[in-house]
Amino acid sequence: MSKRHWYWWIPLALVFASALGTVGLILWIAKRAEPIYSGTLELAGLSRPVEVRFGPHAVPTLVASDLEDLIFAQGYVTAAERMWQMDLLRRLGGGRLAELFGQDAVAVDRFFRTLGLPLEARRALEALEASDRALLAAYAAGVNAYRERARHRLPLEYVIAGLEPAPWQPEDSLVIGAYMAWTQSFNMRAELTFLRLARRIGPERARLLFPTDAGLAPPEVPPELVAYLATTATGPSSRPGFDSAAIVPFIDLPAWPGLPPPTAASNAWLATGARTATGEALLANDPHLAFSMPGPWYELELIGPRLHVAGVSLPGVPLVLIGHNADLAWGITTAVADTQDLFIERPTPDGRAVEREGRTPEPIQVRYEAIQVRGTDPIEIAIRSTSRGVVLNDILGVRTATPMDLADPDLDALIVLRQNHDHPDQSFQAVRRLCQARTLDEARAAGLDFRHVVLNLMLAHHDGGIAWQMTGVLPQRGRGAGAFPNPGWNDDYAWRGEVPQALNPSLTDPPSGIIITANQRTIPPDHPLRVSNAWMSPHRAQRIAARIENAGPLTPESMAAIQADRISLQGRMMQSSLRRLEAEIRALDPGAWLLAERHVLDWDGDMDASSRPAAFAALLEPALFQALYGDELGEDLPYLLSLAIVAYNPLQETLRTGESAFWDDVTTPEPETPAAIWARALRKAKTALDGYGAEVRLADLRRVRFTHAFDRLPLLGDLFSVGPIGVGGSSDTVDVIKTEPQAPGKGLFGASMRVVATPADWRRTRGTLTLGQSGHRFSPYRSDQLEDWLVVRSHPWPWNGPDDAHTLGRLQLDPLDASERVER
Template sequence: MSRRVLLRVLSILLILAVTGAASLYWLARRAEPVYSGTLALPGLTSPVRVGFGPHAVPTIAADTLRDLLFAQGYIVASERLWQMDTLRRLAGGRLAEVFGADALPADRFFRTVGLAHEARRTLESLDASDRDLLAAYAAGVNAYRDEARARLPLEYRIAGFAPAPWEPEDSLVIGGYMAWTQSFNLRAELTFLRLAARIGSARARELFPTDEGIPAPEVAPELVRYLSANRPSRMDLTEEPSLDAAFQLPARFGLPIPGAASNAWGVTGSRTATGAAMLANDPHLAPSMPGIWYELELIAPELHLSGVTLPGVPLVLIGHNEHLAWGFTSAIADTQDLFVERATPDGRVERAGSDPEPILSRIERIPVKDAEPVELAVRRTSHGVIVNGILGDATDSPMDLPGLDTADLLALRQNNDLPDLSFAAIHRLARSRTLSEAREASTGFRQVALNLMLAHRDGGIAWQVTGLLPKRGKGSGAFPSPGWLPEYAWRGFVPQRLNPAQTDPSGGALITANNRTIPADYPVAVSRAWMAPYRAQRIAELLAGSPPLTPASMADIQRDRASLQARLMQQSLRRIEMELRAVDARAWEIASDSLLDWNGVMDGDSPSAALFILLEPALFEALYGDELGEDLAALMEMAMVAYNPLQETLRSGQSSFWDDIRTPRVETPAEIWARAILAATADLKARSGVSGQAPLERIRTLTFPHAFDKLPVLGPWFSVGPIGVGGGTDTVDVMKATPLKPEQALFAPSMRMVATPADWTQTRGTLPLGQSGHRFSPYRTDQLDDWLAGDSHPWPWNGPVDGNVVGQLLLMPLD
């Protein structure tokens, strides 16, 4: 080919590339919403005024509550329709309909769990007034969908489909999915079965401590005997459909995944500089592009709210009205039990003392793009849905449900006997005028157990655990129960008035950070597997040492990166100093130089923090790898959602796993520590190159994945990151990773808020990215720098802050 022809070809290709990029840019910008002017919309009954302030945060004011929620649906959809659409499809098991057979595992998973079925049942149970509000919100979403039919978000043009009409139950299925992400015990019970199959029930029990110094409850003796006689093997999935998609699709689509990490604390006026109460909240969720929350202010007669909403769900989930502020953290409550069902030859399940019980079944028909629909039989017993078909091997996803190769059926019992009324609870909470009204409103949260944290303008604060807590027969619920014995069945639910709660504590502060919030002998069973208490302990430590608190000092606590687990590790090393020196001088030198003189702060520029995050998985491997083998991954995954045996060993120095059973001699703790220190050091050197050292922010990164994250070219273009970050799994400023992938931050603050009830104009917050999901919007990532630095901006109250208006939009009824 001549040089002239080659240049001509290259020129043509360049022109095509530039033209294609320009076309994509034009299509993307065309889909963005307008922030000024007048729009006439069918479905409105009166004008709605929308003022966009800094960061394009809207204040929506309407003459009726129905028109307000219509406008909320319209405005939020104009920025987040793709996110809303993919989230309802994921939760409802409808991804394969538009993405094809690759999404079938996820659809099978959520059809089995039955979130869409529950949403339809809930809708029928709501009062007519609440159903009308959901319908108004849906009408607003559809008004945007219809108006933007020719200028849909760029993702729809790339994926090749258009959004279906929004239905009221779509908002409820999204709420149901968020409740599912706050339920954890199923995974723990499955992991226990997997580990018990390898090392026996007694040894496996040691790996599930309840909290500091509190061992796991006893395993049902009938189950111990049964497992001893019928020990299942670890699951072999070589001939089963891969479940990776089921476990990884939510994260791939930039959607929230199961995980627990949130902080909230309230202080009364006795602890503040102004004598007024304050509330801080930073719920921790998986990073995504766009982020999970959307900021707004809502104004209508008898309703005034400011805060963040979950796109797809009306009203405000975290925020405040004129009287009080509220936030949430996960209560880590055990509302799921696994029952081992012994099948009979004729396809029923055994029941001691009575005839076998038939297995009920319903057929789910799953549409698949470019293929025939797939039918799924969802089976259940009186103990719940059979989950065998949605189990699998560890995929280092927080959604993993470890499986077993067993002829027995595994039934999941959940607290979903009664329809959930979470939307009614949100509505009542939004209208609450007192702390007692707000606590009473929370009884509508039946299927999601949360810590509701409250602060009132009169100076009072309160804490209330929501959700229906099981009233069990025999057994603790921490481990699977023998389904064939009726004495282990649930006996209903604890009356919600008995759920743990507190108002105006004598110390002037209430703290929840996924920790054990009740005494070990509390009469109501909430959980047997809390998260580590380190974040709550650190918050209490900072509050106790602080001068009278201000909004700025509350925000400073949210930015704190001191690791109490690092302190425990240092204490554990000092306990064995003499032994470690004798066993391996080099390991001791590394520990002394890089760890023991370190202040334990997980700053991004800290090389010691980098070594620390690699030491955790090295200790898991050195301590448990010989006995657990490939099942170690399942235990390490559990470290994300519960106080784990390594943490208890760091605290106490005690473990029955110190010895390496692969060698003829009995190893000491110092020898295991030496192995781990040397392995972590080698790992750090491999990751950091010639220097052998690197700061934490070069080892651990944070990415906000878009739905197209895994696609070549498009992935980096739509996703945000990777970004080197500080913080740790147990620090107040959380940057949470699984020990299997210490380099990847899986959970981070999804928003931050400090609420000031005495003067709402002083309430501040921030999102990780921004308001918009549109690729080229200036409001897509405009809050990222502030979020990384721990800074924030005022939330609107009675309109955009300081009159700083991006635009004024008037929504008019269409005559």
């Protein structure tokens, strides 16, 4: 090196040293925020010591001699791993994100303030028994003990954002529960979409796009609504030549701020001892939620007075939501029940009241709330309501590219939402009673305390028995089925109260020895109780049933193998549909038929990550949606497609029957045949496939990303989020990867955890999370379960703690001052 140029290396060395120093500082800040797994901590708020033993994957077993101390410790240990996630969840559901993130979060806060989740949480807290309120207070005290101890060593996210967590309140846990219950409600979005499509193509034609289930047509549209819509202006005209490239994702996940949005999906099945190799009952469960970083569950075991339970909890909520005690195991799936109705309200000319046929107009009620906004003055919002429900107009059509976006039908009327919230929720009481239940009947009764969320509660007992109980409260409607909006001015359509929960469907020890719930229709079509107007596809349930019948006597291993199944019955229906039209497609477009033979017809329906035909099938679905419906729905097609992941859709019914009222392309002079539409879709799918390059496989286009709240920020997104990762699976496979049809490459939802429970010997119960226990960026337990999740492996759930050989650490939590211990 020339001596004349040596000095040029000085600034480069300084830059390099500065970069190293910055990286080192970030790593030091992040690592010092991580929890300790061994040692002793003294915490104000404890009355007696609590032992925490950490096993593989940093899964804790908490042992206490006092129940409130046990729940205090759960709050502390969970917050030590997940404080940032817990903070965002309570603020999201409580409409308080703008306090942290400023003006960008106001629209999201307005959404949840309008829906009233904070009010519901306060009502629920006031209605709880004193003992349950005490448990929530103990959990809050544990979280706050962590907050106080971590004041100068907060998680990295708080340091970057210049924030700190506010004190935890007991109602915060109920806000999180209310938010998760809201994610399991869907009909509001479907009814808004119907209104938008009805204004474009008319209500009777739009109705055809909302089948109830395979072979079940939707209910009739209220005639008063048909008459009303006939008097309104038509919606946007369809654009001729509308191209599939314009079918953008309706929900552009990662959903800001990287937290779980609504989705209807989960699998669970039960087997009595008569169907298993050992005579024991078995339970398999894999609830499906959005991919997020951290994942939605925290695994742990709790041992205390009148309580011994293991499983997964929602960070921010005490006890265990899915798991088992010494006597029985329970899992949950979404029942896809219709507990939401929209009412069209006609306002009076002065806008202060709404019309009522045959009586005086009803005044509109208004409540005011203030949204605190970081960096600026609070924003006051007015939330209107009538006796039919809360007015949604102020949150319709707001584009945030998140699941909080609702279609605006652009009507000169008020759109009012009614939900099954007439009485306070009792979900926390339900969880506590489940954790302490001894019999199937006790557990079923506990499940009915889930009032605001309708779930399939699946139960397996150590004596070999199984049971299913549908939870929640269903509305007692007047006229109308609730599938489509009701005329609010007509009192005949008003709700009449609640259906008695004694009528909720349930089943114990069926003769078949098997119970399956996978969001499919679980009751016969002629059942006297209307549970849903839009079940999900029966495909996952049918595939589970087929695997069970072919498995012989069931074992935990064969149950887990079913969870890995990726056979798509929708893909096989595509093949059947094509074969029905072979002669017509060959005659009309031989090249298109050659594509079918080459890419579809020899395929086994396996949506394996390495499959090339699976990649073509993934692209054929949106091409079929476009070819069938794009000409009439135009720019509104994405609204229909956004419902395809939460309900049985018209394309699935067309694939099943070969029939559709939409075969013809209305933008061309000659009527199209099914063969023409199929040929068009096949060629469109091939063009899309070619865009990915030669030898493309499903994993090359279908990817998942576990999104963090910082995901949309430059550099920070890639630092904190995990992925993208190529995967197999589809929206209708048992090992599910849900995608919107118009965005087949973006996995939105999947198994958020998996478990196979073995009531005869709890030590053989196994499960896995998507990522890991920790939310800390550089923790070794942040994503140590990811590889197991991808290949559907699992690890033993703790029962009576880890043995010495598998103990990661022992942490003793002691009262801060032994002389001030309070005897309870």
